Amino acid sequence: MGLFILRRVGVMLLTALCLTFIVFFLTNLYPNLEKLAKTQGNMRMTDEQVDSWLSERGYLDPLPVKYGRWLGVVPGWTFEDPDDGKVRGRCIEPGMDPAEAPRYCGILQGDWGFSTVFKDEVGTVTANRLALTGKLMFWVMVLMVPSALLIGVLAGMREGSKLDRSLSTFSIASTATPEYVSGVIFITLLASSSGVKWFKGTATSAADNATFENFFLPVLTIALYGVGYIARMTRASMTEVMTAQYIRTARLKGVSFRNIVLKHALRNALIAPFTVIMLQFPWLLNGVVIVETLFNYKGFGWTLVQAAGNNDIELLLACSVAAVFVVLVTQLISDIGYVFLNPRIRIA
Amino acid sequence: MEPLTWTGSLSVLNPIFLGLWALLGVSVLAQIVTSFFGTEVDVVGDQLVVKKTPNALAGMAVKYSFIGAVLITLAYLVGGILIPGLEAKGIIGIMATRFLPVWIALAVTFALSITFKRKLGLYGKLFDSVVGMIGFAIVMFWVFTAIFGAMDFIVTHDPLSQISGLKNKVPGTAVPDGNDVYPYYLLGGDNLARDVFSRMVKGSWEVIKIAPFATLFAFMVGITLGLPAAYYGGKLDTILTFLANLILAFPVILLFYLLVTPEIVATGIPVYMAAVLFIFPIIFMVILINSRFYVQPAKRNIYLAFVLVIGLWLYAGIAWNADPFGIIEFPPNLLVVFVSVVFVNSPTVFRIVRGIALDIKTRDYVAAGQTRGEGPWYIMLWEILPNARGPLIVDFCLRIGYTTILLGTLGFFGLGLSPESPDWGSTINDGRKLLSIFPHPALAPALSLMSLVLGLNLLADGLREESLRD
Numbered sequence: 160m161g162l163f164i165l166r167r168v169g170v171m172l173l174t175a176l177c178l179t180f181i182v183f184f185l186t187n188l189y190p191n192l193e194k195l196a197k198t199q200g201n202m203r204m205t206d207e208q209v210d211s212w213l214s215e216r217g218y219l220d221p222l223p224v225k226y227g228r229w230l231g232v233v234p235g236w237t238f239e240d241p242d243d244g245k246v247r248g249r250c251i252e253p254g255m256d257p258a259e260a261p262r263y264c265g266i267l268q269g270d271w272g273f274s275t276v277f278k279d280e281v282g283t284v285t286a287n288r289l290a291l292t293g294k295l296m297f298w299v300m301v302l303m304v305p306s307a308l309l310i311g312v313l314a315g316m317r318e319g320s321k322l323d324r325s326l327s328t329f330s331i332a333s334t335a336t337p338e339y340v341s342g343v344i345f346i347t348l349l350a351s352s353s354g355v356k357w358f359k360g361t362a363t364s365a366a367d368n369a370t371f372e373n374f375f376l377p378v379l380t381i382a383l384y385g386v387g388y389i390a391r392m393t394r395a396s397m398t399e400v401m402t403a404q405y406i407r408t409a410r411l412k413g414v415s416f417r418n419i420v421l422k423h424a425l426r427n428a429l430i431a432p433f434t435v436i437m438l439q440f441p442w443l444l445n446g447v448v449i450v451e452t453l454f455n456y457k458g459f460g461w462t463l464v465q466a467a468g469n470n471d472i473e474l475l476l477a478c479s480v481a482a483v484f485v486v487l488v489t490q491l492i493s494d495i496g497y498v499f500l501n502p503r504i505r506i507a
Numbered sequence: 508m509e510p511l512t513w514t515g516s517l518s519v520l521n522p523i524f525l526g527l528w529a530l531l532g533v534s535v536l537a538q539i540v541t542s543f544f545g546t547e548v549d550v551v552g553d554q555l556v557v558k559k560t561p562n563a564l565a566g567m568a569v570k571y572s573f574i575g576a577v578l579i580t581l582a583y584l585v586g587g588i589l590i591p592g593l594e595a596k597g598i599i600g601i602m603a604t605r606f607l608p609v610w611i612a613l614a615v616t617f618a619l620s621i622t623f624k625r626k627l628g629l630y631g632k633l634f635d636s637v638v639g640m641i642g643f644a645i646v647m648f649w650v651f652t653a654i655f656g657a658m659d660f661i662v663t664h665d666p667l668s669q670i671s672g673l674k675n676k677v678p679g680t681a682v683p684d685g686n687d688v689y690p691y692y693l694l695g696g697d698n699l700a701r702d703v704f705s706r707m708v709k710g711s712w713e714v715i716k717i718a719p720f721a722t723l724f725a726f727m728v729g730i731t732l733g734l735p736a737a738y739y740g741g742k743l744d745t746i747l748t749f750l751a752n753l754i755l756a757f758p759v760i761l762l763f764y765l766l767v768t769p770e771i772v773a774t775g776i777p778v779y780m781a782a783v784l785f786i787f788p789i790i791f792m793v794i795l796i797n798s799r800f801y802v803q804p805a806k807r808n809i810y811l812a813f814v815l816v817i818g819l820w821l822y823a824g825i826a827w828n829a830d831p832f833g834i835i836e837f838p839p840n841l842l843v844v845f846v847s848v849v850f851v852n853s854p855t856v857f858r859i860v861r862g863i864a865l866d867i868k869t870r871d872y873v874a875a876g877q878t879r880g881e882g883p884w885y886i887m888l889w890e891i892l893p894n895a896r897g898p899l900i901v902d903f904c905l906r907i908g909y910t911t912i913l914l915g916t917l918g919f920f921g922l923g924l925s926p927e928s929p930d931w932g933s934t935i936n937d938g939r940k941l942l943s944i945f946p947h948p949a950l951a952p953a954l955s956l957m958s959l960v961l962g963l964n965l966l967a968d969g970l971r972e973e974s975l976r977d
Contacts, residue, residue: 190770335961340953347946467764482758
């Protein structure tokens, strides 16, 4: 077990390195850098000015060197201004004596860089936004998991019944409705002048003060897309369990239907959905980006969009590290949890 | 001119229609609640008879109110087509009339398919399942709408032309006098005073022309890589699985934001990606033919030459935009969208194919093929692949739906397609800024997208049921 986790963590680190390198490569292509220089400096810069702006800031060095700097295994760039003789550098904070500045400053030293969009340390920006998205995710899970399991179990306990048909139709409809469609419909029906005005169409204020009025619609929108999928998996697993031999034995012994479902079937039926719920996290991340943009909730997804739209390289890298981390950790948890839930599986 | 009403002179049916829907909702709830109580049995003579329960009563109410609602909906559509005069037709009637070519095409398709369903294999079996038929009808409705819409049959206005005074107007608004065009905006105007109905119809073409082909390409890539990974195993499998997981670990939206930008298009990276990804279908076809016909060189050479000429011609045109005859061209904007969607989808297909192939390769008929001395590619493509077709076809339908959602996402973030493009995602994105005041411009494409994906999901469900019956 220990070796298994160790190997998985090793693969995880390798994946994270590869992915950040790809993001690094794509954001450091010359047209992207040119755009960055023009948005940060001056829209009317000539090509030579763009070049000097970029080379002063170390953007034109070879890719592996830049990537090494970001990681913190290559010394940061320094540049001596020919006009006033001041030395600027990646590791030199404003007002710091260049001689005292550390040579290395990358993520290994805990320095995530400086966001060019938010004019703040990337570490603090990402942490704040992740906390906000964590709040959103928490309520999504609170709403989504119990309702999905309930729908799945109710539909699966009597396969082919009317209840099964109607709940299955609902699950299919919910998986067919992407967030940007359900969000639009909800806002139209529940938060606009043409429907009823029970909720607010924007969740910006929910960042500081989340109430039912401003936070329910985004949560519902994300949850709805996931509910159908988890419910269908639960239903499939429940119907499989309900046809098992031991359920038939229990029936023949005269155990009541309620007891069969609650005591015999339910626990065995919930193993498969656990994995599915864990693997839903990456999808939720996708939904989070859409919903946060739609409802203007300034969390992680919204930040990702801002960073990508403005080619904020270091923020984008931090975002991708966070996203990759979420994806891989949930995969790991789902594998380990599966072993605990299903004692028949052993991993050497 | 007066604005149109929704149902025109058929509005007498409206109260009955609403009443039936209310009854349907109540009786469905009642049925679910009563289903928790068991049934009781009576002994009549020497027979056991199930008592009439509230549940059965609710079931009947559901059945009849549903049939009634469907009949009235049909009456709206058919009546709308038959009643003369635009005002009398109402918005729904006019739309039904505009969709007339689609209805005819649908009727012909269904009549032909149901007549010959026993000779059509899995496709024919689809018409044994009600769910599958409903799904197929919805999907084909949008396919025909896209095709006829692209031929300018259904649309009422040019999707890009603006008429002043119709900005954000509600559905059924009349076009001001002096404009020599169709006299109404059926589904209202958007925030640039363009016709929502025409844009919705034109938008379906944008979706239908990309989603199925992108999915098909993703399947070719996934199959060509997934089969050998499962069959040979070892290092090849490890490397390919790692690469697939690598792409899957990427948040899709981040990938789109990085790939689908004008800056990336300028560097030419999409062209190289297209060059790599689009070579797979050709490899697939070549191996497919070669493994089957290599014992008949004459036949093989003809087939191979045919595939290579057509394939490389399309390849040069689509991937490199260098068609020697200048017939095929692929705008770089569209190419980057296409490539990204294929790129995102193929690892999932790879995993599915690999999983199924790992299972099938342990079967006896594969061992028998190996004993007969069949080559590895023959076994993969002609023994394993046909036996994996059931799950793959089902996943293909689901994946077209997912690709449609992805394309909508791209449009929603304003990536890739030009801002004026009428595709559904971009239109939803345009409409969302004024959503709480003028919801109709975003609502029409949103509902269209939802119904198309729903249709694809139902179709996949029907196919799954029928393919399991084999």
